[in-house]
Amino acid sequence: MTAPDAAAEPAAALVAALVALQRRVAAIPFDLATVEQADRRQLRDRVAGDLAGHIARIRDIDAPLLVVLGGVTGAGKSTFLNTMVGRDVVATGPVRPTTYAPTLVCHPTDADWFTSDRVMAELSRVETDSDVRDVGPTGAAVLRLLRSGTLPPGLALVDAPDVDSVASANRELADQLLDAADLWLWFTTGGKYADEDSMRYLRRARTRRTSLAVVLTLVHRIDLPEVRADFIGKLADEGLPDARLFTIHVTAIRAGRLPVGVGDELRSWLRRLADPEARRAHRNQTLQGGLDAVPDDIGQLIDAVGDELHQARRLMADVDHAYNRAEEDFAASLADGMPLRGEVVDRWDRFVGGSRVLKLTEAATGQARAWIRGLLANAGIGDERRLEQQVRVEVAGTVTATASQLSDLAATTVVDAWSATPAGRSLTAREPGLGHRSSGFDERITGAVRDWQQHVATLVASVGAERRSQARVVSGVVSLAATSAILLAMAHAGITGAEAGIAAAAGAANQGLLVKLLGEANLRKLVSDARTDLLQRFNDLLADERRRFIAVVAEVAPDPGHLDELADAGEALVAVRGG
Known part of the structure; x- marks a missing residue:
């Protein structure tokens, strides 16, 4: 089912199939107030967003690589972004959460790729060169765009909220950003790398074959060999033996940044991702993995719509039972x-x-x-x-x-x-x-x-x-x-x-x-x-x-026709991909 390369597929037909499917998905209302309503709407929105992301990747295969810095609380995502930019552009510190409004940093020549709604359309854009100390929870629906000449053209970094944030809106936003990413740069700590919150996301990356690199932070130098080896073993157990792993030991943070020389290997690797061939390879891996996951996603939506139809019919059956009984009772009253x-x-x-x-x-x-x-x-x-x-x-x-x-x-x-x-x-x-x-x-x-x-x-x-x-x-x-x-x-x-x-x-x-x-x-x-x-x-x-x-x-x-429309649109995508 998986095509060897996105460029080898009939791009126009593939985009047309994705657009049609995305339209069908977005049209599902899930208006019936079932126990699962919130989860179903979240699934619908995620799948619609994923499909929009696939469309953008195919249409703009040479766009800057979108790398999302995701992970657990206190792992140093914001600190690393400040280090990459060379100045304090996002908040750091012990008070949680530090990140409310995600910040996207890119080279000035790449800004036009992100000022539109090409990706992350649900987030409004705010351009600023100032720091973010005054941005609070009300900025959760905002994507802050920062232009910086310290990043190479072809690379964009996003500092996402923590996936285990105390604020539910932050957790949801982190998921949206990770879904939009061409590559996950996953941050975890020596104390949390084996936690279920962290491993659950790594399994998700594996399942969807998302391009992934992992950064293990806050490990003392003396413990680093042992912890690194244990983490590599756990990654292998989760089906990620080839995941790229970087480590950053415990160190002093000055002005919101890592000391000179710390994290240089990671920074150099990221800069190399700006190369057109490198970013094509990572984007294509994420694209193909995402496309492979679409049939399962559509299957879940079909099941959800089908269950909602069943529940609506049960409500109607209650109506029929009561009023049929009233008709029978009236007839009986004439007889009796x-x-x-x-x-x-x-x-x-x-x-x-x-x-x-x-x-x-x-x-x-x-x-x-x-x-x-x-x-x-x-x-x-x-x-x-x-x-x-x-x-x-x-x-x-x-x-x-x-x-x-x-x-x-x-x-x-x-x-x-x-x-x-x-x-x-x-x-x-x-x-x-x-x-x-x-x-x-x-x-x-x-x-x-x-x-x-x-x-x-x-x-x-x-x-x-x-x-x-x-x-x-x-x-x-x-x-x-x-x-x-x-x-x-x-x-x-x-x-x-x-x-x-x-x-x-x-x-x-x-x-x-x-x-x-x-x-x-x-x-x-x-x-x-x-x-x-x-x-x-x-x-x-x-x-x-x-x-x-x-x-x-x-x-x-729900409209019963949505089931057939979803199924037909999903099958059309599979057919275009040669499945």
Whole structure:
């Protein structure tokens, strides 16, 4: 998979593939507030920055070599940079941290390479020739640029914050700078060279095949042979047997610099890196190692996006479960009967069963026709008319209350389920109103039930118009008494589509009236149609309620297309490299 040399690769195609991949990576939002959100955004930013660095190395293969002085606290990075420049340009001393804003030093003729955002684009530039004693933590997002004729053209040195700094922002900045480096100049001490913080970074350099040199400092002369040998052994154990190792023994620091003659071997080696062939070799090693690491990086991002999609779908599953259950419960309430007020049901049963309605309906004589018409169809007078209206109001109120309660229960169920995950808690915190039905639900359900009652009346009228004998005679009754009887029975009695019957709770008299007025077959169809219509109206309203949750998840859920786009862009890079 590894190409022998960057120059041998089709540079234009390689850059195009990297640019496309970098764009895909940078576009991943990771907006879902998972436990891993911060780490995933950090991974995204690192990979996007790495890809930008690879693009810059290919486009500018002859640019000055960017050497980042990284390492542990107190190892002497700033002191060595001052020594290379020949004056005190960065702070040194016992107070930690000494480095907040990283300083880049280069020859004046090379400055244009670093004043733009070609590399380390996330850091703003500040050019200064003064010392840095007054720069504090607020300078963490700033790259200080210093031009110095004491460095050879073709070489740029960056003093990075400590990787084990007490300030987390400094540690993150150190990682960014090391990722941008063409070569790591790693500083560690006689007391820390075997520490996990130090070895972890050296493993990272090995894994990514980053060009690397190591500087071991603060070792007493008498201990130097033993400590050096031990460190070489540990480097070999970590797969770095060929790492270039320099040592600087314990010595007095004057004016922030090493004494004359101390560290000369390292300084001479760095100056030789300014040679075009040398810097090409180191840059190409780092480039190829970085490119080889890209598929693994993209794989991690794909896994992260996939997991975020899974978590978003789990949140949606919570919504579906709660609102599907609400639909089922509403249907069950129609089958089992809603809690209508007993006095209304009793009055209606007495009216239907205790009066002459059924007897006269059964007889269907001329006298019956006149009596029924006078008893039930008179729209202006009578307790019966008021009772019919009371039944409609009672049914409407009960159905509306049941629907509202179930909508509230569904919303509460979702919020309770979401509270078990950081992502869900974040969404409910952003939208505190999600825990109950929406503000307009009551008005919408009231209108829906009113429209449903009118629909039932229309169904009853259409059935009555088709009936012969008794039903034709009492067609005026159908739109009033029969409609009320059906509404009451559906809400309280539990009519089932299979039986088209009315449970005993509503009274046999009510059932008998409906059968006599409409016919059993017609009643079966009418009840089924009315039930289906009411369920659909309720489910439509629940769909609006459900969409509130869908919308908040959609705002933060990743685009499923990102997975394919990332995979395709990663495969395109591999193909360009001949893998």
